[in-house]
Amino acid sequence: MEQTKYLVVGSSHAALEAVTAIRMHDPEGSLTLLTRDPHLPYSPTVLPYVVSGRSAPDGIFLRDEKFFATLGVQLKRGTALKALHVERNAAELADGSEIAYEKVLLATGASPAIPPIPGLDQVAYHVLRTLDDATKLNAAIKNSKRAVVMGAGLVGMHAAENLVKAGAKVTIVEMAKQLTDGYFDATAAGLIAKAFTDNGATILTGSRVVKLASSAIGALLTLENGTTLEADLLLVATGVKPNMEYLAGSQVEHDRGILVSDTMQTSVANVWSAGDCAQAKGFYTDAKIMNAILPDATEQGRIAGMAMAEDPGLKKYPGGVPLNTYHFFGRHAISVGSSKVPEGGEVVTRFDEASGRYLKAIFSADNRLTGIYGVNEFFDGGVMCQLILRRIDLSPVKGRFLAEPMKVGREIMSKTWR
Amino acid sequence: MGTFGGAYNTIAFDANKCDGCGDCMTACATAKVGVGDTARSRIQIVGSADDGFELALCRQCADPKCVTVCPAAALTKNSASGVIDWNGDKCVDCLLCTVGCAYAGIALDAGTGHVAKCDTCDGAPACVPACPHDALTYITTSRIYNEVGDWEDLFAPGLAGCQGCNTELLMRHTLRRTGPETVLATPPGCVPGMGSVGFNGTTGTKVPVFHPLLTNTAAMLAGVKRQYKRVGREVLALAIAGDGGASDVGFQSLSGAAERNEQILFMVVDNEGYMNTGMQRSSCTPYGAWTSTTPVGQGTGSGGMPSQGKTQDAKNLPLIMVNHRCEYVATASTAYMEDLYDKLDKAIAASKRGFAYLHVYSPCTTGWRFPTDQNMEVARKAVETNFVMLWEYNPADGLHFTRPVDDPLPVTEYLKAMGRFRHLSEDQISHIQGKVVENLAFVKQMAHVAKA
Numbered sequence: 001m002e003q004t005k006y007l008v009v010g011s012s013h014a015a016l017e018a019v020t021a022i023r024m025h026d027p028e029g030s031l032t033l034l035t036r037d038p039h040l041p042y043s044p045t046v047l048p049y050v051v052s053g054r055s056a057p058d059g060i061f062l063r064d065e066k067f068f069a070t071l072g073v074q075l076k077r078g079t080a081l082k083a084l085h086v087e088r089n090a091a092e093l094a095d096g097s098e099i100a101y102e103k104v105l106l107a108t109g110a111s112p113a114i115p116p117i118p119g120l121d122q123v124a125y126h127v128l129r130t131l132d133d134a135t136k137l138n139a140a141i142k143n144s145k146r147a148v149v150m151g152a153g154l155v156g157m158h159a160a161e162n163l164v165k166a167g168a169k170v171t172i173v174e175m176a177k178q179l180t181d182g183y184f185d186a187t188a189a190g191l192i193a194k195a196f197t198d199n200g201a202t203i204l205t206g207s208r209v210v211k212l213a214s215s216a217i218g219a220l221l222t223l224e225n226g227t228t229l230e231a232d233l234l235l236v237a238t239g240v241k242p243n244m245e246y247l248a249g250s251q252v253e254h255d256r257g258i259l260v261s262d263t264m265q266t267s268v269a270n271v272w273s274a275g276d277c278a279q280a281k282g283f284y285t286d287a288k289i290m291n292a293i294l295p296d297a298t299e300q301g302r303i304a305g306m307a308m309a310e311d312p313g314l315k316k317y318p319g320g321v322p323l324n325t326y327h328f329f330g331r332h333a334i335s336v337g338s339s340k341v342p343e344g345g346e347v348v349t350r351f352d353e354a355s356g357r358y359l360k361a362i363f364s365a366d367n368r369l370t371g372i373y374g375v376n377e378f379f380d381g382g383v384m385c386q387l388i389l390r391r392i393d394l395s396p397v398k399g400r401f402l403a404e405p406m407k408v409g410r411e412i413m414s415k416t417w418r
Numbered sequence: 419m420g421t422f423g424g425a426y427n428t429i430a431f432d433a434n435k436c437d438g439c440g441d442c443m444t445a446c447a448t449a450k451v452g453v454g455d456t457a458r459s460r461i462q463i464v465g466s467a468d469d470g471f472e473l474a475l476c477r478q479c480a481d482p483k484c485v486t487v488c489p490a491a492a493l494t495k496n497s498a499s500g501v502i503d504w505n506g507d508k509c510v511d512c513l514l515c516t517v518g519c520a521y522a523g524i525a526l527d528a529g530t531g532h533v534a535k536c537d538t539c540d541g542a543p544a545c546v547p548a549c550p551h552d553a554l555t556y557i558t559t560s561r562i563y564n565e566v567g568d569w570e571d572l573f574a575p576g577l578a579g580c581q582g583c584n585t586e587l588l589m590r591h592t593l594r595r596t597g598p599e600t601v602l603a604t605p606p607g608c609v610p611g612m613g614s615v616g617f618n619g620t621t622g623t624k625v626p627v628f629h630p631l632l633t634n635t636a637a638m639l640a641g642v643k644r645q646y647k648r649v650g651r652e653v654l655a656l657a658i659a660g661d662g663g664a665s666d667v668g669f670q671s672l673s674g675a676a677e678r679n680e681q682i683l684f685m686v687v688d689n690e691g692y693m694n695t696g697m698q699r700s701s702c703t704p705y706g707a708w709t710s711t712t713p714v715g716q717g718t719g720s721g722g723m724p725s726q727g728k729t730q731d732a733k734n735l736p737l738i739m740v741n742h743r744c745e746y747v748a749t750a751s752t753a754y755m756e757d758l759y760d761k762l763d764k765a766i767a768a769s770k771r772g773f774a775y776l777h778v779y780s781p782c783t784t785g786w787r788f789p790t791d792q793n794m795e796v797a798r799k800a801v802e803t804n805f806v807m808l809w810e811y812n813p814a815d816g817l818h819f820t821r822p823v824d825d826p827l828p829v830t831e832y833l834k835a836m837g838r839f840r841h842l843s844e845d846q847i848s849h850i851q852g853k854v855v856e857n858l859a860f861v862k863q864m865a866h867v868a869k870a
């Protein structure tokens with residue numbers, strides 16, 4: 001049986017950071033990276049730009065073969081983990097073969113969650129998570145005249161924008177009352193929605209697809225209120241679910257994701273998990289949350305790698321902070337932190353209708369920043385995140401901070417953690 | 419690139435010198451986007467006159483967060499320059515890098531809609547010369563590390579210097595730079611004492627080395643150089659001598675060789691005493707210092723008198739050498755490697771024309787009594803207090819300071835860093851501080867005269 005000291009499953013952000021962290025401390029220990037994807041590592045986040053044609057599919061790779069060869073990492077592409085046998089420290093692969101490991105990292109990320117709507121399995125639809133998904137969708141949008149996007153999260157919105165720009169008539173159907181729920185508030189969502197409708201898209205929020213059937217051009221969707229929509233291109237972007245089927249029947253504890261400690265260790269001592277498949281502590285609550293975003297995947301991946309290599313420089317995970325950036329029709333939106341207003345806390349907003357600039361900041365009762373959102377108002381998200389993580393008292397500068405968050409953020413940075 | 423991976427140049431900021439004028443930002447924006455709009459500068463001065471000014475600028479991190487969060491492989495650490503390169507063709511404007519960086523080192527340029535960051539203008543940053551107060555400097559010391567790493571160390575490994583010895587560091591650097599076409603003369607002192615001239619018929623040096631007397635180093639080396647010239651072989655004739663061997667008994671031959679303008683490079687490793695033979699005082703030992711022949715205590719002085727260290731001031735040998743009008747004379751310190759290498763290069767070139775003299779201050783952990791890991795700190799404090807001044811001289815340009823210290827620390831900052839001055843009385847300290855001021859005025863005067 002093949003043997004390896006470190007086995008890393010997945011080849012995306014969390015996995016790649018873990019590999020780097022392991023090699024920083026242990027340049028020699030045998031390291032094997034497996035991924036079920038046939039391609040070199042790439043980021044799911046870049047895929048909307050492959051769909052639009054802006055990024056060439058062969059220009060998005062995050063690492064090349066040489067990188068792995070130089071670090072002495074064995075890369076196995078197109079190789080899926082089927083089952084993890086922790087009782088004998090073995091990973092069973094799709095082809096039935098096994099790899100024995102000393103330590104394993106599960107960084108298998110997430111896949112599109114397909115809602116259980118009657119008829120969905122009878123029609124052709126697209127999803128967007130892998131490079132192959134993106135190249136298929138890129139070919140399809142060129143021929144699409146009427147497209148429907150199910151789900152108005154960031155994945156759906158990105159794809160919808162591409163479809164609009166490619167000339168299709170696009171309808172976005174979203175169950176929730178607003179789009180980009182969870183990241184942006186109603187005002188910000190309104191600005192985003194307006195940009196879409198100005199460009200000819202139709203947005204149906206608070207709408208649920210209850211039935212699908214195939215039609216002459218593709219699919220016929222029936223909504224809860226009885227209206228029907230026809231689509232020659234259907235994209236399902238209703239959320240993600242972690243990839244952890246290989247844990248079926250295993251001792252590794254999992255809930256909505258794989259449960260991990262603040263060093264990314266699972267309930268089994270030599271098994272770690274990081275990224276979109278992991279469920280780790282949140283920054284605002286000790287409860288374990290899913291925080292399926294790229295920056296957190298890299299952070300968790302690094303911590304897991306350091307823990308696996310027993311790097312004494314390891315620092316514990318401070319807890320996940322939601323973060324996002326979103327570019328739409330030449331405008332941008334940034335969200336850092338929680339949208340929840342803490343008890344006794346304060347929300348301050350500022351909106352300039354003419355320029356479309358919107359800022360919202362949320363403070364705790366003792367004047368710590370807990371969340372900040374901007375549309376067309378640039379600030380350094382990384383600096384804001386530190387203000388939150390370090391719980392910096394903003395009482396002396398609050399007024400100025402709201403007027404010029406970028407400037408004041410930089411001032412505090414340069415005096416506090418430079 | 420050096421054996422241990424690369425070192426890189428960097429833009430350094432001295433907050434104490436910045437008055438917030440913003441000239442660097444104007445220069446950056448002009449260089450990068452063609453307009454002087456400071457909001458579009460990649461270097462951002464933040465803060466206020468009351469609170470002090472600080473900097474938001476890409477640090478070109480070794481372990482860059484922006485690179486790890488970029489989904490488009492648009493950011494990469496350039497292993498040759500150390501700069502984080504941004505590739506506009508790959509960037510998809512997602513702004514995730516601005517969330518990854520905790521230092522505001524990469525930000526949105528509203529003028530283009532893309533992110534922008536410092537690229538050090540390909541090694542000639544526009545902001546640095548634009549600062550009217552010298553608050554910004556472009557530190558290029560990494561060149562030494564990267565180049566020197568590939569040069570051959572011409573001493574055997576495992577020389578028996580004391581732990582933390584500055585002299586060993588200095589001689590290894592010097593020979594790396596002068597290279598294999600060197601003939602080395604090294605009179606009695608720490609340099610041969612630690613084994614460079616060898617044991618039992620084997621040598622500790624990978625170039626021809628000889629061990630003249632304390633008294634005749636410069637004379638012997640001059641003869642050796644002439645013989646090489648006669649047979650038509652180009653070599654660098656190098657002496658590495660201690661301060662005792664140069665300023666005391668070796669002085670007459672040194673002065674003679676300088677007067678005859680012999681084509682040699684004479685380096686003095688000034689550890690301010692005869693450290694190799696048991697830490698006796700030399701004419702370079704400073705006032706007040708303890709040595710084994712200038713002891714401290716009741717009844718340790720001559721005739722059983724109480725004694726408080728050396729009672730005479732040090733001889734300023736490099737200034738005496740200036741008065742020989744040598745091809746090149748300079749003082750240097752291992753705490754200022756860039757300056758030292760610059761002077762080494764000039765001294766090597768000058769030694770092809772005539773006499774070159776380099777005087778390097780070399781703190782001695784054993785004889786000066788400080789912890790073995792404090793060498794650089796002691797060397798730096800000597801310069802920061804003006805106890806030691808870094809300058810150079812050549813007949814055409816005269817004398818000038820290479821690292822002027824505008825705002826010197828009180829000399830006590832230097833004195834308290836080591837044990838040999840521990841016993842000093844207030845009077846002795848004020849004598850030393852007075853000498854520092856006097857020496858500075860004296861060298862300044864010479865610099866002034868030279869200019870006129």
Ligand SMILES: Cc1cc2nc3c(=O)[nH]c(=O)nc-3n(C[C@H](O)[C@H](O)[C@H](O)COP(=O)(O)OP(=O)(O)OC[C@H]3O[C@@H](n4cnc5c(N)ncnc54)[C@H](O)[C@@H]3O)c2cc1C
Binds near residue numbers: 079324
């Ligand atoms: C279209 C789109 C846009 C996005 N935009 C943003 C954004 O703007 N900002 C943001 O923060 N995040 C965004 N995300 C989310 C972000 O991409 C993820 O959070 C991030 O990729 C998570 O990284 P990961 O390493 O945990 O997992 P993933 O990137 O999901 O990678 C999982 C890896 O595991 C492999 N794998 C899975 N199962 C197996 C198995 N059984 N055996 C072997 N290998 C397996 C996969 O092949 C893949 O290599 C976006 C995602 C998508 C799809």
Ligand code: SF4
Binds near residue numbers: 491516533
């Ligand atoms: S804005 Fe450009 S450089 Fe920055 S993370 Fe996105 S793709 Fe990379």
